[in-house]
Amino acid sequence: MARYQVGVQTEARIVEATRSLLAEGGTDATTLKAICDRAEVRSGSFYNLFRSKEDVIIRVIRESITAVDPDPDGAGTDTVDDLVDAYIRFFVEEPKMAKVYVMSALSGESSADSTRRRFLRHHMRRVERFGDAMQRSGSSLTPEVGAVQAELLLGALDGLAFRWALDQTFDFPKYALLAKERFN
Amino acid sequence: MARYQVGVQTEARIVEATRSLLAEGGTDATTLKAICDRAEVRSGSFYNLFRSKEDVIIRVIRESITAVDPDPDGAGTDTVDDLVDAYIRFFVEEPKMAKVYVMSALSGESSADSTRRRFLRHHMRRVERFGDAMQRSGSSLTPEVGAVQAELLLGALDGLAFRWALDQTFDFPKYALLAKERFN
DNA sequence: ACACAATTTGAGTATACACTCCAAGTTTGA
DNA sequence: TCAAACTTGGAGTGTATACTCAAATTGTGT
Numbered sequence: 001m002a003r004y005q006v007g008v009q010t011e012a013r014i015v016e017a018t019r020s021l022l023a024e025g026g027t028d029a030t031t032l033k034a035i036c037d038r039a040e041v042r043s044g045s046f047y048n049l050f051r052s053k054e055d056v057i058i059r060v061i062r063e064s065i066t067a068v069d070p071d072p073d074g075a076g077t078d079t080v081d082d083l084v085d086a087y088i089r090f091f092v093e094e095p096k097m098a099k100v101y102v103m104s105a106l107s108g109e110s111s112a113d114s115t116r117r118r119f120l121r122h123h124m125r126r127v128e129r130f131g132d133a134m135q136r137s138g139s140s141l142t143p144e145v146g147a148v149q150a151e152l153l154l155g156a157l158d159g160l161a162f163r164w165a166l167d168q169t170f171d172f173p174k175y176a177l178l179a180k181e182r183f184n
Numbered sequence: 185m186a187r188y189q190v191g192v193q194t195e196a197r198i199v200e201a202t203r204s205l206l207a208e209g210g211t212d213a214t215t216l217k218a219i220c221d222r223a224e225v226r227s228g229s230f231y232n233l234f235r236s237k238e239d240v241i242i243r244v245i246r247e248s249i250t251a252v253d254p255d256p257d258g259a260g261t262d263t264v265d266d267l268v269d270a271y272i273r274f275f276v277e278e279p280k281m282a283k284v285y286v287m288s289a290l291s292g293e294s295s296a297d298s299t300r301r302r303f304l305r306h307h308m309r310r311v312e313r314f315g316d317a318m319q320r321s322g323s324s325l326t327p328e329v330g331a332v333q334a335e336l337l338l339g340a341l342d343g344l345a346f347r348w349a350l351d352q353t354f355d356f357p358k359y360a361l362l363a364k365e366r367f368n
Numbered sequence: 369a370c371a372c373a374a375t376t377t378g379a380g381t382a383t384a385c386a387c388t389c390c391a392a393g394t395t396t397g398a
Numbered sequence: 399t400c401a402a403a404c405t406t407g408g409a410g411t412g413t414a415t416a417c418t419c420a421a422a423t424t425g426t427g428t
Contacts, residue, residue, distance in 0.1 A: 002373095002374095002426080002427090003374075004373090004374055004375065004424085004425055004426070005425080005426095006374085006375070006376095006424080006425070007374065007375060007376095007425095010375080010376090026290070026291065027212065028211065031414080031415070031416085032415070032416055032417080033414085033415080033416095041376085042376065042377050042378060043377090043378080043416085043417075043418090044375090044376060044377055044378070044417095044418085044419080045375070045376050045377075046417095047416095047417065047418075048374085048375060048376075049375090052416080052417080053415095053416065053417090102290065103290045105346070105349075105350055106210070106286065106287045106290055106291075106346070106349060106350070107210065107290075116350060119350060120350055120351055123347070123350070148359075148362070151347075151359060152340070152344075152359060152362055152363060152366075154343075155340055155343035155344040155346075155347055155359060155363070156336070156339055156340035156343050156363070157343065158343040158346055158347065159338075159339035159340050159341065159342040159343025159344070159345075159346060160336075160339040160343070161343075162289070162290070162339075162342055162343060162346055163307070163335075163339055163342065165289075165290055166289055166290070166300060166303060166304055166307070167304055175332075175335060175336060175339060178332070178336055179336060179339065179340065182336060182366055182367075183340070183363075183366060187404080188394080188395050188396070188403085188404055188405070189395080189396095190394075190395070190404090190405070190406095191395090191404065191405060194405080194406090215384085215385070215386085216385070216386055216387080217384085217385080217386095225406085225407095226406065226407050226408060227386085227387075227388090227407090227408080228388085228389080228390090228405085228406060228407060228408070229405065229406050229407075230387095231386095231387065231388075232404080232405060232406075233405090236386080236387080237385095237386065237387085
């Protein structure tokens, strides 16, 4: 038989609860009890929907990493402006996901290694995409130099994101745009 | 009576064990058992020297934050080159501390809030110091613009540090120098 | 309305954790 | 050499944690 609607909703509540907890207090604060309390669910329901606590956490982290890079099919056509704008929008419109994104790379999760590798692959793809956009923007760069420039710009953007995660009153959009001007 | 030498050495072993564990696997991997095993000490000895597990962790994190900024009395005299060189040297010469430094800002520690505030204060002081150095370097900057430039350069450096923490084969010195050049 | 699968409940289990305690051993200064 | 202070080992405590299970309840297609 097909899934029940109520189950789908419960799943969504659990994912959202996990995301908030991760964003607010990291993996330490994200206990099963905390998740269940916030999602208004008992542990039995949780384990009816997820194989383990790590399952939800990994799912939330993966969703965050995916959400940074919208329109993955559009690769090869967007400009540096597009990419930086998308990054800024991600932080303004999805602050919870953004915080999870920043924290996930360095989180001391027991599944840290697989998460770290995933983040690294994601970063490589981004460097490539930024590098391509930079080459297309007119200035004649070799692919190698383009990659270095992209790593620099992305490094700067990620550093400012790091700074924002530390203190969310930090004006990330303003500095991200300045970084774009300076490192492009 | 003075402290016994053997106790001082045990304390040092515990601190070092905690630092390695934090650098390798974050707070999750840094259990009391793991610390004691690595330091070759039983829990009774641990609690003879430290009030709690958090005590050592906080101490290790504070030491890392302090170590980034050598010669704090020299403030007001060093150049941007000096500051960037010191940062690079920190990563090359003290990779464990450096990794703890990067991770500490966003760690999901139960004492996360006090650690985060401490890191933020540290960052503010660094921005000020970089800003001063930039103003002194010749180009006529207002203090406000100097602070913005400093935040940008530091953001870039921290982002590259972040990148290095993710994958320690990343050539941090090379990129840190490239980032610095963009501000000359 | 019925059958039956999906979902929920909540008490229960096993374990890993941080931390305590104190007797026994060791180091130190006089 | 002595005694006081410090250090150590290691069994033991309480608690929070992730996870299980069987019975009860609810949702859905027919």
